[in-house]
Amino acid sequence: MTDAYVAVEGDRIIEARARAPGETRGELVFTTAYTGYEESLTDPSYEEQILTFSYPLIGNYGVREERFESDRVQPNGVVARELTDDVAEWLESEGVPAVDHLDTRDIVTEIRDEGAMKCGIAAGPDATEEAALEQLHQCKHMSEHRDIGAQVSVAEHTVYNEDGDGVSVALVDCGAKGSIIDSLVERDAVVHVLPYDASEADVAAVDPDLLFISNGPGDPENFEAAGEVVDTYVGELPIAGICLGQQVVASALGGETEKMEFGHRGVNQPVRDLRTDQVVMTTQNHGYTVAEPGENLEVTQVNVNDDTPEGLENDDLEIITRQYHPEANPGPHDSLGFFDDVLDLAEN
């Protein structure tokens, strides 16, 4: 039954079945992850995007809060070949429109050929093609969401593991996944989560041993305050970054970022460490990349599929960043050692 319409660039309409009603719009992206839908759907880096699952059945092991990466569903809409009732009910209760019973292979092929694209969805008994098109026409480019950090960051300074004995971390929350905080707390770090627009003074007030820039949605160029903090503390404090964090650090150090055609989203992205020649499997979710690392950062890891930078380092300045997600959730645990490495930097 057609009670949902997905409109994509070129005003093409794809008919579907409504699984959670409503109208929405966003950048249409896909993930190839075959597990971890709860983690992906609560990953703040999906803000302002519509997430298509290429794996055909999503929801077959239920919905459990302990696997959430934040306190809400983050993508603006969800597209799948088949969503279970558990997931559909969860999305409906969160007010996030979702559709299934459409050919997701076709959508993924189109995104791979044409790049990530704008999308509008209308789903439910009153849905019309016109409503989906109207949503599409109102959809902005990701880089136009200039204050996207405000949509995902903590409102105020929040401390985790206050009585811990380990390293004191200032984590600039550009939309941090909960597992990044958990990975630091498990290693007994005291984690000061600061808003995405924290100033130099806000970081100084925490007196940290390590500055950490989190993952986050949208264009890294829209996270100017985080870049300024990096610029201030480079050489003064060890600095770490994950995903958007790598991009912000590279920009702050004179590098450049660019939008990729359709990005990397999945849990089996191979990454080669250029120092050891070892390959690890990684979890990824990004649509931008570092195009130029700048003079002060060495590319230490690359993506085996397309050679894009996956790790940037400077031993003297004590900087380590990763484009992928060492915290996993979902995905392989091969690179959890990243957290030991960055905390070691701060201890020495």
Ligand SMILES: NC(=O)CC[C@H](N)C(=O)O
């Ligand atoms: N997971 C992330 O931090 C994503 C970073 C950035 N928003 C990108 O799309 O590249």
